[in-house]
Structures are given as C-alpha cells and as structure tokens.
Amino acid sequence: EEIKIGVLLGFTGPIESTVAHMGPAAHLAIKEVSDSGLLLDGSTVVGVNGDTTCIDSAAATAAAERLITSDGVKGIVGGDCSGVTGAVLNNVALPNGVVMISPSATSPALSHRNNEDNGLFFRTAPSDARQGVVMAEILMEEGIDEVAVTYTNNDYGKGLADSFQAAFEEIGGAVTMTAAHEDGKADYSAEVGALASAGGQRLVVAGYVDQGGAGIVRAALDTGAFDTFHFPDGMMSDALVENFGSEINGSTGQHPSPTAELVERFKEVAAASGGDWEPTTPFTPESYDAAALILLAMQAAGTSDPNVYKDHIMDVANAPGEPIQAGELAKALEILADGGDVDYVGGTGVELIEPGEAAGLYRQVLIKDGENTTVQFR
Amino acid sequence: MSNGSNPYRSDRGNKDRSITNPHGVGEIPLRDSGKTSRVEGENPFLIGEKMTGGYAKNAPDILHECTIAVNPGEIAVIVGPNGAGKSTAMKAVFGMLDLREGRVLLDGEDISALSPQDRVAKGMGFVPQTNNIFTSLTVEENLEMGAFIRRDDISDTMAQVYDLFPILKEKRNQAAGELSGGQRQQVAVGRSLMTRPKVLMLDEPTAGVSPIVMDELFDRIIEVARTGLPVLMVEQNARQALGIADRGFVLVQGRNGHTGTGKELLADPEVRASFLGG
Amino acid sequence: MDILNALIVLANFVLVPAITYGSQLALGALGVTMIYGILRFSNFAHGDSMAMGTMVAILLTWLFQSMGISAGPLPTALLALPFAIAATIVFLLVTDRLVYRFYRRQKAKPIIFVMASLGVMFVYNGLVRFVLGPDDHRFTDGERFIISVRDFKALTGMSEGLAIRTTQGLTVITAVIVVAALFWFLGRTRTGKSMRAYSDNEDLALLSGINPERVVMYTWMIVAGLITIAGVLYGLDKSFKPFTYFQLLLPIFASAIVGGLGSPLGAIAGGFIIAFSEVTITYAWKRVLTYALPDDLAPSGLVQLLSTDYKFAVSFMILVIVLLFRPTGIFRGKSV
Amino acid sequence: MSETMKNTLLFAAVAGLIILTGFMQSWNSALFIINMGLISAIMALGVNLQWGFAGLFNVGVMGFVALGGLAVVLVSMPPVGDAWAAGGAQVLIGLVLGGATIAGGVVIYQKMAPGRARTLAMIATLGVGFFVYRFVFDAGVEAIEAVNPAGTGYLGGLGLPVLLAWPVGGLLAAGAAWFIGKTALGLRSDYLAIATLGIAEIVIAVLKNEDWLSRGVKNVAGLPRPVPNEIDLQQDPGFVARAEGLGIDPVIASSLYVKLGYAFLFLVVLVIVLWLAQRALHSPWGRMMRAIRDNEIAAEAMGKDVTARHLQVFILGSAICGMAGAMMTTLDGQLTPSSYQPLRFTFLVWVMVIVGGSGNNLGSVLGGFLIWFLWVQVEPIGHWLMSVMTYSLAEDNALRLHLLESAAHMRLLTMGLILLLVLRFSPRGLIPEK
Amino acid sequence: MITVDDVHKHFGGFHAVDGATLEIVEGSITGLIGPNGAGKTTLFNVIAGVLEPTSGRVTMSGEDITGLPPHTLFHKGLLRTFQIAHEFRSMTCRENLMMVPGDQSGERLWNTWFGRRRIAEEERALRAKADEVLEFLTIEHLADQRADEVSGGQKKLLELGRTMMVGAKIVFLDEVGAGVNRTLLNTIGDAIIRLNKERNYTFVVIEHDMDFIDKLCDPVICMAEGKVLAQGSLAEIKANEQVIEAYLGTGLKNKAKAGVEA
Ligand SMILES: Nc1ncnc2c1ncn2[C@@H]1O[C@H](COP(=O)(O)OP(=O)(O)OP(=O)(O)O)[C@@H](O)[C@H]1O
Ligand SMILES: Nc1ncnc2c1ncn2[C@@H]1O[C@H](COP(=O)(O)OP(=O)(O)OP(=O)(O)O)[C@@H](O)[C@H]1O
Ligand SMILES: [Mg+2]
Ligand SMILES: [Mg+2]
Secondary structure (H helix, E strand, O other): OEEEEEEEEOOOOOOHHHHHHHHHHHHHHHHHHHHHOOOOOOOEEEEEEEEOOOOOHHHHHHHHHHHHHHHOOOEEEEOOOHHHHHHHHHHHHHHHOOEEEEOOOOOHHHHHHHHHOOOOEEEEEEOHHHHHHHHHHHHHHOOOOEEEEEEEOOHHHHHHHHHHHHHHHHOOOEEEEEEEEOOOOOOOHHHHHHHHHHOOOEEEEEOOOOOHHHHHHHHHHHOOOOOOEEEOOOOOOHHHHHHHHHHHOOOEEEEEOOOHHHHHHHHHHHHHHOOOOOOOOOOHHHHHHHHHHHHHHHHHHOOOOHHHHHHHHHHHHOOOOEEEEOOOHHHHHHHHHOOOOEEEEEOOOOOEEOOOEEOOOEEEEEEEOOEEEEEEEO | OOOOOOHHHOOOOOOOOOOEOOOOOOOOOOOOOOOOEEOOOOOOOEEEEEEEEEOOOOOOOOEEEEEEEEOOOOEEEEEOOOOOOHHHHHHHHOOOOEEEEEEEEEOOEEOOOOOHHHHHHOOEEEEOOOOOOOOOOEHHHHHHHHOOOOOOOOHHHHHHHHHHOHHHHHOOOOEHHHOOHHHHHHHHHHHHHHOOOOEEEEEOOOOOOOHHHHHHHHHHHHHHHHOOOOEEEEOOOHHHHHHHOOEEEEEEOOEEEEEEOHHHHHHOHHHHHHHOOO | OOHHHHHHHHHHHHHHHHHHHHHHHHHHHHHHHHHHHHHOEOOOOHHHHHHHHHHHHHHHHHHHHHHOOOEOOEOOHHHHHHHHHHHHHHHHHHHHHHHHHHHHHOOOOHHHHHHHHHHHHHHHHHHHHHHHOOOOEOOOOOOOEEEOHHHHHHHHOOOOOOOEEHHHHHHHHHHHHHHHHHHHHHHHOHHHHHHHHHHHOHHHHHHOOOOHHHHHHHHHHHHHHHHHHHHHHHHHHOOEOHHHHHHHHHHHHHHHHHHOOOOHHHHHHHHHHHHHHHHHHOOEOHHHHHHHOOHHHOOOOOOEOOOHHHHHHHHHHHHHHHHHHOOOOOOOOOOO | OOHHHHHHHHHHHHHHHHHHHHHHOOHHHHHHHHHHHHHHHHHHHHHHHHHHHHOOOOOOHHHHHHHHHHHHHHHHOOEOHHHHHHHHHHHHHHHHHHHHHHHHHHHHHHHOOOOHHHHHHHHHHHHHHHHHHHHHHHHHHHHHHOOOOOOOOOOEOOOOOHHHHHHHHHHHHHHHHHHHHHHHHHHOHHHHHHHHHHHHHHHHHHHHHOHHHHOHHHOEOOOOOOOOOHHHHHHOHHHHHHHHHOOOOHHHHHHHHHHHHHHHHHHHHHHHHHHHHHHHHOOHHHHHHHHHHHOHHHHHHOOOOHHHHHHHHHHHHHHHHHHHHHHHHHHHOOEOHHHOOHHHHHHHHHHHHHHHOOOOHHHHHHHHHHHHHHHHHHHHHHHHHHHHHOOOOOOOOHHHHHHHHHHHHHHHHHHHHHHHHHHHHOOOOOOOOO | OEEEEEEEEEEOOEEEEEEEEEEEOOOOEEEEEOOOOOOHHHHHHHHOOOOOOOEEEEEEOOEEOOOOOHHHHHHOOEEEOOOOOOOOOOOEHHHHHHOOOOOOHHHOHHHHHHOHHHHHHHHHHHHHHHHHHHHHOOOHHHOOOEHHHOOHHHHHHHHHHHHOOOOOOEEEEEOOOOOOOHHHHHHHHHHHHHHHHHOOOEEEEEOOOHHHHHHHOEOEEEEEOOEEEEEEOHHHHHHOHHHHHHHHOOOOOOHHHHHHHO
16 A cells, blocks of 8 residues: 655745745655555555645645645645645645644644534644743742743744733733744844843743844844743754854753654754754754654554544654654564554654643753754653 | 737836836837848939838838939928838838838939938938937937037037037036927937038928928028938928929829929929929 | 944944945835836746846855955955846856747737746746755855954044945945946937837837847846845855745835836935835934933933834835825836 | 637646646646636736726735635634623724824814825824723723633634625725735826735735634634535535435545536636626726826826726735635635745736736636646645656765755746746737737 | 917926916917927816916916816806817717806706706707707717727817817917817818907917917917926917027928928
8 A cells, every 4th residue: 555645835935945844854764654655564655745825724734735635645734834734734734624733733723623613623733822931930949030932923933922911920920021023024123122222131032043033133133132932842953053153142942852862863863864954943843743643653553544543642752662763663563563552652742631742841951152053841 | 010910019007107118119210220232323312213112021012112212412301291201201212111012212322221320320410300319418418419420529510510500509418308399400400411421311300390490491401401400301381392392203192193393393283283382 | 421432333234234225225226116017027036036147156156166256355246246137148148048029029018027027936936945054054165354343443543443345335335336327328329219219119210220139139138147146245245045035026126116216316216215115214222322312311212213123114114104295205206 | 720720729728737637646736626626717807907907017916815815714703702801892982992093183283284284183183092992902802812822812703604705805905906006006196006015015904913802823813614524524424425326435525526526616606707897808898908008198188087097906816816815715714824925826816827828718718727726636646747858866865855845846936847848939928818 | 459468387397388478368269389398288277177287377368277177167158179189079069069068957956857848949949050060070870889888089079079069268278289180180170260250269279289389279389398488479489599499490300291292
C-alpha cells in the first residue's frame, strides 16, 4: 500500500519563511518511516504538500479538498495559522473523517473545537493558555513585576498576550502596555516608541522570530528602549541568538520542550538528513512530531484508516511505553508491530493531554553570553 | 491608430489619475524604419505621391491616390471639406500611416519606409494642429528641445527665432503653458524652426487664433518660406491661405479634387462655391 | 521639568526613526513617481522590483564577504551596490523589452500598463522566492552605530540616550545625495530635459527628434538605481524579506500620492508625511511629557491618542484628509 | 466565428477544466471550485460595475468583502448575554457619544463664522468629546472582553438566520461605500483609489482590533450554515440509505450534497445579480454610464449628474462585493480578519475582471471562474511542472531539490504569466466589451 | 436673459476673468470676440457652472445661478458646446446624440429592470430625432461610426448636434467654426439663425471668423484681458480703436494681403 500524508501549510503568504522549515521537517519524519519499510507490512509513505497560504481560507479549503478527496491522504499535518486550520477542519477534515495534527495552531480558541471534532483534531503545540501561566510564573520568580507586552496581531499572539496578562496580573504583576504589531510590515518605530514610553522592566515579545518580532527587538535594542526581553515559543530559536547574540544577555524565555538534549538531538537528526532547513525555527520539531504521531498511530492501529487510528494517537504519544526519540521512528514501528507500547518523545517531548493537545512542558531559558542556556524545565 | 480596431487602445474608463497618467500620451506609432533608396528623375523637393491607405490594416482607405508636393521657397496649401483627409494626408507624408500604395520622396530619396522619427532626423519639421508645445517647459526649453537633434551651437538659430517672434524673447523663462493661444502657435512654429528643417509641415496653424495673430502668423510663414524653406500646410481659413499659396491642393474624399496655384484655385468658381464658402 | 531629556526622548523614538523611514519611503516613492510621470502608469511591481534589486545586492554581498572584501566600518553591501544597480538595470530593461515595449508600440492605454505591471509583480514575486527563498536575511555588517545609547549617555551625562545607527545615517545621507543628483539631472542636463519633454508630450518629443526608447531606457535606469538603493538601504536598516518588500508597496504609493503623483519633490515630502504620521499619531507621550512638564502635572496614563494597532489606518486617514484639502497632492501632481 | 459561439466555447472550456478536475482529482474538489468560482464571479461583477461601467478604480474591494463577513457574525451568531450585561449598553452609549462628538464638530464648522473662534470651538468639542468617548467606550469594551475571552469576549450577533446576513452584508458595504463616495467622489474621482485603499485598511484594522465586535484576531468560528451538516447527514440513516442506493459512499455523498446546496444558493444569487447588471448595461442607463466614463465634463454639460451616478454605481458595486463577502464567510464557516489581504481580495479580483473582459458582465463571470480555478490549481500544476522539468536530474541534485522546494512559488509566477499572456493577446479581456 | 455681474476668475495669481460685466438679451445672437487668452472660454465655463467664479454673480432670467453645477443648468435650458470637441469617444455618433435628452425614463435603474416597454418606445423616438439631426448636419453616413474616428471638423458638428437634441433656452457656442469648412459653416450659420427665429433660442457665440460674426451676431461683445472691452453692433466694434489694436489688427502687412485682395 502507498499511504499518503498531507502536509498542509502556508508555503506562500505571510509565514512562508517559517513554513519553509516546517514542511521539510514533516517530510523528514515521513521519509524516515517510509525508508524503514516497517510501516504496516512494508507500506510506503509519501507526503503531499498543500498550500494554505496562511490567510486564504478558501484556498486552504480547496487545497485540503484536493488532498483528501483527490489524493486520498490518510492524515494531515497542518494547518498552520489558526484561521485556516479552523476552516479546513470544519469544512473538509471533519466531514471526510480525516485526522489533522497541527504543529503550530496554538490558539486557545481552537481548544473548544475539540469537543465537536469527533476526536480528529490534535496539536503538537500546546495551547497558549498554558504558556501564559508558565510565562507569568517565570517572570515573577525572576523578580519582575512590571512588563510591557507586544504581540503579533493574530490569534496566536493575541491569545498568548491575553492569557499571560490575566495570569500575570493575578499573581500581582502589572502590564504597562500591550501593543500589537503586524507581521511583515515596513517599520516598527511607532510600536517601539509607544512601548518605550510605557516602560517596564522587561519587554515580552509574543511574536515570531522571523517576522515582526525580530524587528521589534531590533528597534527596541537600538533605541535603548529595553535591553532585556522575555521570549515565548514563537521567538525561541537559534535564529534569535544568531541575530542578537549577546545584545540580549539577561533575557529570558521559554518554549515547549522538556530537555535540552531533545533540542540537540533534533538538530542532529535534521543535520543527518542533509536538508538545508533550520531545525530550531519555531514549530519545526512540532511538524516532525505531528507527522510521526500520525504514522505511529497507524502502526499501532494496524490500519491507515483515520477513523480507527485516531484513537491510538494518545496512546503512542503518552506513557506507558518505550520512549522514542526523534530519529528513532523505525525502532518505534518495530515495537508497535510486535504489539509493544511506545511513548513518543520526538523533537518536542510530546505529551498529549485531553482534548488532544500538547501538555506543555516548557524549557525555561536564560540568554547568557549570547547563548541560550537552560534554567530548568516546567 | 484607430482606437476602435486596436484593442490595446480601447478607452477604458481610466479616469482615476492616481493610477494612470493620460497626460501627454502620444498617437504617433513607434516602429522600426525600413530602407531608403535614391530615385532618379525630376521630382519636387517633398512629394507624397499617389498615396492610398487608411488608419488600420483592414480599415477602409481614407486616401485614394492622393498626391501633395512642395518645392523650396514655396508655400503649398491643402484645403477641403471636413473629413476630406487633409490631416490624414499630412500624417501619411510624415509616415504616421501605413501606405498601401504610393510613396513619399524627400529630396530625391524614397523615404516611404522610414519611421516618423527618422523622418525628423532627415530634416522634416511638423507642427501638429493641437498639443504642439511642451506646456510644462519654459519657452526657451521648448526651443532647445526643438534643436534636440542638433549637436552644434544653437544660439544663432535661437536668436533668429527670437528676432522672428520678439514676444517669445520677452517670455523666454515662462512656462509655455501659461501663454495665450496665439503665442503658443508662435512657440510651436519657432520650435520647428530650431530643427533647421529642410521642409516645414503645418496642420491648421491658425485654427482658433484671433485675426491679429493670424495675420502675424501668415506674415511669419511667408518670411520663413522666403528663406527658401518649403512650407506645406493645411488650412481651413482657405481664402487667406490660398492667397499666399504658390500651390494649392483641394482634397475631396481623399482624392485630389483640384490642383493649381493659389490664385487659380481662388479664381475657380466651383472651388469658391463648394469649399471657400462662396 | 527637563526639556533637554524630553527632546532626546523625542529624537530617539520619534525623529530619528521617522526621518530614516521617511527617507526610505521617499526613495521608493521617487521611483513610483518617475514611472508615473514618464511612463504614465502606476507600477504595482515596484515593491517586488525593490526586492529584486536587493536580492542581487545580497547575493553580491555574500560573494564579497566570502572573498574577504569589506568596506571597513561601512556595510559591505555598499560595495555591492553599484553592481547590483547594474544588474537591476538589466532586469528592468529586459522586463521592459519583454512586456512593456510591446504595449508602448501599440500605444496602449496606461491602464493596460498598470495591469501588466500587476502581472510583472506576480512574476517577480515568484522569482525572488525562487532564488532566495522566502526567508528573512540580514546582510548588514561593519560598525553598527554612529552613536549608541550608552555612548551618548556617557558622552553627555544625560539620563536619556540617543542612538543613531550607521544604516540610519547612511540612509539619510544617501537619500539626500540621490535626490540632489536626480534634481540636477532632470533640470539641467540635456537628457533630463528630454525626459521632461517626453513626459509632457510624447508625440511632440518624438517630432523633436527625441528617441522615446532612449527616454524610456534612461527612466528605467534611474528607477533601477532608485529602487536598488532604496531596497538595500531598507534591507540594511531593517532586514530583507520578500514579503515585507511587497507590503512596502502600500506606504510607498501613499507617499507618492500625498506628495502629488508625478512630482519628485512631492514624493519626498509624501514619504516624510507618511512616516511621521505613522510614528507620531500613535506615540505614547507619557515619557516625553513626564520630562517636559512639572512633576505634579506628570501624566499617569500613556497619553496616546490612538493605539498602535491603528497606525496604518491613521496614516491613510491623514492621506485622505490631505487630499480633501489639496486634491492633487501637496505639490500638485500631474493630474489636471 | 460568431461572438456568441466564441463566448460559448470559452465558457465550455472553463466548464471543461472544472469537469476535468472532477475526473482527475475529485468531484468534491470540482464542486468546491465551482462554489468559490460563483462567489468570485459575483465579486468580479461588483468590481466590473464600478470599473467597467463607470471607470471607478476601487482598490478597496477587500474592505467591502470583509464588511460582508462581519455581517454574518452580527446577524447569525447567538447574542452573548453575559457580555451584553457586562458592557453592552456602555459600548453603545460610547458609540453614540463618539458619533455626537463628530456631529458636534461638523455643526460648529457649518454654523459658526470662519475664524479663530470656530477653530478653537471645534478643537475643544472634538477634544473633550474624544476623551469622554474613550472613557465611556473603553470601560465598556474592557468589561465585554473580559467575559470568557478564549470563548466569547464579544457581544455576539442577533441569532437570525444566516441567509439574512447576505443582504445585510450588502447593506453594510453600501453604507461604507456611501461614506467613501461622499468624501472622495464629490471632490474628484481621481483619488477614489487611494480613499478606497485607505478605508479598506481601516475596516480591516477595526475588524482585527475591536474584539468586542467580532473577537478581533481571535476569529469567530462555528458560524451557522444555511445547509445541513455533513456529520449529521452521515448519521441520518435515511440519507445513508439513499446514498448507498445511488452507489456512493455516504461520506462522499454527504459532502457532495452539502456543496451542491451551497452551489444552488450561490447560483441563484449570481443569476439575479447578472440579470440585473445585464439589463442595466443594455439600456439608456448603461449608455449614460458609458458617456460619463468617456467624458465626464461633457456628460455633466449634457445634464447628467455625474457625481450622483458615480455614487450610485459605487454603492451598488460595493454592495455586491459585500454580499459576496458574506457568502464567502458563510461558506468558510468562520470569520478570520487576518485573512483579509489586498493581494487576495483586491488584486486577484481585479485580475478576474481584467482577464474576463472589463465592461462585460459575462466576461467578469468567466474571469471569476477561470482565475479562481487557476488560483487553486496552479499549485499542483506547478509541482507537476517542476517534477517534469527536473525529471532528468539526479535524485539529490541540488538544483532539483531547490526547484522542487520552490515549487510552491509557482503559484504567483503562473498567475503573473497568465495575466501577461491574456493582456498580450487579448488585451480587452477574453470576452471584450462590445 | 443672462446677466454677468463683475465676475472674477483667478487661477492662482492669474486673473483669467477680471471683472466682466455684461448682459445677454433674450432672443439675441450675441457674438463674443477677443484675443486669445482674453478669458472668453473661462467666462463661458463660469456661466455654465464648470468653474466656480472667484467672485461675482451670474443670473438667468432673474434667478441667481452662480455656482450651480452644469447638469442643473442643463435642465434649466442652458446648453453649451466645447471649444475642444468633447465627444463620447467610445460611442457611435448616433449614441452621442441619443444620450443627450434629460429625464429619459431609461436612465433610472429601476426602469431598466421593470419598465422595458416604455424605454423601448422612448428609444425609438430618440433615434428618429438623432437621425434627423445627423442628416441636418450632413453627417448621416457617420451615424454608426465611433465618435473618435471622425475628423476634427466632424466632431465639432457633433458637438453642435447635441444642442439640437433638446429644446434649449440659451446655447453657448464656443468656436463652432474653428476647423470647420467655410461652406459648411455657412450652413451652420443658417441653422443657428433658424433656431433663433423659429424656436426662439438665445445664442452666445465665440468666434474668430469675422465673416461668421458679421452674418449672425448682433450685438457683439469684445473682451480683452478678462474685461469687457467694448460692446455694440459689429460695425461699432469694428470701428473701435481699442478693438482693432487688441484683436482685429489691420490685416496682413505684405504679400498675403495683396493676395487676398487680388
Ligand atoms: N483615428 C482615426 N481612425 C479611423 N478613421 C479616422 C481617424 N481619424 C480620422 N478618420 C477618418 O478619416 C477621414 C479623414 O479624416 P481627416 O482627419 O484626415 O479629415 P480632415 O480633412 O483633416 O478634416 P477636418 O478639416 O475636419 O480636420 C474622416 O472620414 C474620418 O472619419
Ligand atoms: N485651468 C486653468 N489654469 C490656469 N490658467 C488657465 C486655466 N484655464 C485658462 N487659463 C488661462 O486663462 C486665460 C484665459 O483663457 P480662455 O480659455 O478663457 O481664453 P479664450 O478667451 O477662450 O481664448 P481663445 O480664443 O484662445 O480660446 C488664458 O491665458 C489661459 O492660459
Ligand atoms: Mg484635420
Ligand atoms: Mg477659448
């Protein structure tokens, strides 16, 4: 059997630069499984790309329609932006009964859809509601009780900013100002000017490192508006320290990942594959994990029928079972084939909680001497 | 050139000037020139010979074996009813029309295949009926542009033009668009003289100008012609124009109706009745 | 009360960024205005042409960097700039040859050119991503600051600092030089005058012996220069990302229109108006006022007229208001 | 070849493409293309009305489409009682105050004699009014947005049938168009373009940032549908039996059924709009509009009230775009403000109109279908093309990998090439204006 | 019928019309002459509502019409032609005429959908009327030709034709004669006289052709530099020193003059 997996991401459009790394990561997992020849009695797997454009629900729906009804994919890694993800889920995946695992749609708003999704929708990125709380705790423990917040103006940024503000204020912190920034715009002086005026001990940048977020940090540093920051997952990547190096010493951040070894390990796996993509780009390991989960669940279920294997996704993702690192998919397939149980860890230390989203184990990071160092895991 | 048959020129309602800029869009087709050849025999200095053709490839012919010609020192005038093809004939001589038959000779050279642009280079000066000055440039810059193809010192010619039209000297640094109608016509003629043309073609230079300016212009044109420069012009003001013409062509429906000296035509009762308003 | 510090804050967060951004927009708008004035259409491909030019500069910068060539304290990209301009000229001329020239010969209506430029925009859009991918690229090197906040504070002993980046300084200086050169060229040289003549009246220009194709060629060459300079300066100052360059189209057009399409002076003014309106209207004046006012009057709120969410909307509002009072733009564009 | 013949062939060709999709890919895909094609055709008709008939350059299509989308939320979502209780009244009062401030400013401007006193009075009124408005309004907004922000945090809608949202979307767009038209058209049509561009951006900014209204960037999902739910159908034994009777898999049957339902609704709207537009075009009204387009000054001198006609046509066209926007949001089932991007909703619609043939209603319909088809299909075509092109290269050839990787960007490239080709060989569009 | 009271029109610092005061008598054919740039067309535009005067008042039959838009004035019976022909270029010559009459029921959107019968009838009548006018102007063969494909003079005829499509009270003609063949111009002159006599149209005619003015106009007003220079019968005007100096001139100085007289 040749099994097809849809990779439905915004290859063109506003987040095309992030997706340029997420796509290959998903394909890497697919290739790994396919090459092993162990899936469902030697089935091969191919990944089929579909372009959501991130913004155009109709185009995304059309692409999903094509993937599912024409290519006959058995599962979808995607979508990326929460807007199109919701549209695809409702209009295509749900009616056709196909599993979707989104690596990047972190909006809390998607959570409630889980109640009416027939158990078809999962995500390897934790909901922002959880991250907001973690973030508030980290800052408080650092002794910081007054921050300014800027977020990328989409459901991810807004949701994260909202949940952070609520959590932070609850434990006694104060947010001097919350300013949105649009990704892909020409200039961020206005935002930085306003944020600087509002002041705060630290600037929380709930954006993307390869989008407006970087522009904001750059401008804030250069004008001396802020010199330490706090970075949630969208900002945390090697690109961050590459770009800013020791300029952001003393900044903090967190991203969903249990251990530093996982990050290192995923980098190695990526490097071994010979691709020229950047494994630390936000949501890239998540993409790998999403694809891996689908395939492992198939193996566990013994079928590629989404309506059957959807019930095995939680099983393979969580304990009990043999922990499976990134790059060990073949081993997992074998164990599953033998009727064993696995606990998929993958690139991000996947731990799925009801209703089907990542539990959110976070690695707390401190930027020291231009390196990002692990403080602890939460 | 016809707007109807060239789809690229269809006039969509692009009134929105924040998007397009219709200011000063041209009509003269741009094309590559063909070869020229020398023609033996006695020919007038400039002649459009037996020209037949229309505005577009498969549009009906407007000109039918129409001939117009002019010699050095002469003024040739084309008259005729509206829509007779006077302007079309001028355009044909200037290469703005694809001729199906006939040829254009300049100084014994067949230039039928040349583009309008190269005809300018060959020394033909043309003053269109309208839009004949650069409104946003100063008077002096207008004259400079007239001499664009010349590489030599133009100050002498400029002085001559200023002599011819003293008012222009006064207004040399004013934008030409701020001048009155008659003054604009003077700029236009002056501009074409700056080229040092071998032949000057004028399309209705006096349309809409006041009598006093018209007299002035006619005077200047005569003066210019006296210097040996052949002048070919279209005029609706036929009686005055034929009065100064050495040659007159009456066009009727794209054909040569009557030809003769200005005086002969003025004297011809038929011409008087049907074209000169009695 | 501390007026000096208030001024420094204002300069640091409002004036310097807005002047830089304004210069970048002005350079872009100059290109738009040149094409509008001489080739008579609004070039929707402008943003992507900028990306194209910058892309070449980036590739060359990488090459130079790998060869170990550098410009000392200045960004290496400056060395690459002349070559990039040359390459962009070739690009634009080839595009003109393949696309626009045909319509010019057909005497097509300007709107057809506009639509064709839309097509060109799509194609460039794809091409840039084809070559360089959609990623963000930073290609600046050399000295980062002319003066940094820390240095400034150390130097002056003020409590507030002022930073001027090298790229900011470069942007403004280059913009001034380019604009001056352009004005000299258009107003004084024979070729410049012939371009103005062509812009005024195509037919008459042709009848005067001005070769339209040459005018068009010069226009594209100048435009290529302008966009490459604008694109590289912008990329140096912020970063290069194809999508952002596409998005730049909007503010650039707004600048050109506010200033009066077809008027080079207007393009410059327009660029600054848009930049300043984006930055100032949504600025939170708290910090400035805290310094500027006596202590007991110091504001407790942010003193922000509108949230930054609306900065783009605000600049458009300003645009509409300017047009209401000055329907042809500030410097009376070509529209009559 | 006669004109009718040619047009029929063109339409047949596009139909053929879609049918081919049905065979080669799936009927679901084909039907979805038809549905979006119908909506696109309606949008293109709206733009064509403005551009083709009247020469008005509207580059704010996106804004009107988005307003249509907003209408769906406001009409069809159930009201959020808690939010209304928390701050509904306050927000409304705030809005009234805001409106009153502007009205006050205008009245002062009109009533008082020009001079410093007037300027001061106006600034004072606007200033004080603005702060009072912000004070009242902001508090209300905060209260509303605090109500379960992850789930609701907005006022909700009226809970009316979703079909009602379509005309309401048209009305909302018409209102905005009236406002723009009054400002921009009265002065000079020249700068309509920039005004529309600006208003579109403002509309989107409001949609993105006014969470109390439609949840801003957090999106409103789960909009009611005018057709049954696929899952419900799949669970309906009667339906399943019928589907199986026809020999179709019930899952596929259910999604086809739903899509056909949408297609029917959209088709009805398209036919009505097309009929009205055609009638208007081929009448003295159409002649008048053409005259105005050709020469405004002369038309004005011949007794035609150019500004009023422009306003009329601008409002009509925008209303149609608004309606199409509402239809599209209904089809999506959610309102996603960040999805409104000029490239997709303004430029692409323009491409439809131009490629189809501006000034010709049938052309717009054709353009809508064709361009939408391509917009969706150039992606797989691009991939296919790339793999054919690189077929001879080695598996791991760097160039091959790069090309395959970049295949996604074929989408824009192909759109551009098609636009350029059509312009080149059929500059007035596939079905030109007569 | 029309009074113009101290009208000024400034373009920037330039005073195109600089305090013009004049009166147009009902039923007359008034000639308006003056050197190029005297402000004649500008004054026309002010009266016809195309331009708003900087100051001054225009009244029509006692009613203040200053600043009313052209389309309102059209419905009050004030028509004008343009010095530079303003044809509707993408429409046929016949359509150019048919679009003129106001109050066509087919111009209301509602009727285009639900009042087809009435429209069809009206159209038939309009068409007949348009053909009649075309025939009168000797361009009936151009009825179905696009208006931008006819010669310059023919466009001017079309321009005149439009004013004949409706019953007007006063018609402003801006250089109908420029570029029109003299023989045809005579015909046009006759038509103007006929319209004036039979339908009691009032005409105001700008023209540089003195023969034409001579044939039609009484009184004649001469403008210069934005002001009214002289007013009276043509004979009076022709004798006026100022007018001769500013406008008429003394004829050609050299050969040309001789040629004309020969
Ligand atoms: N651009 C054009 N396309 C097609 N036909 C045209 C075009 N211009 C003019 N014609 C036709 O060509 C014929 C001759 O026109 P032309 O302009 O040469 O007349 P003319 O003798 O100059 O008349 P006038 O004295 O009125 O200017 C006319 O019948 C006109 O309909
Ligand atoms: N829109 C404008 N802006 C600036 N100046 C203008 C404008 N319109 C006309 N003028 C100037 O006003 C003056 C009067 O112009 P007008 O057209 O009224 O002259 P005219 O008497 O009709 O002349 P002609 O006999 O040449 O038609 C001219 O000098 C002209 O350049
Ligand atoms: Mg002519
Ligand atoms: Mg005049």
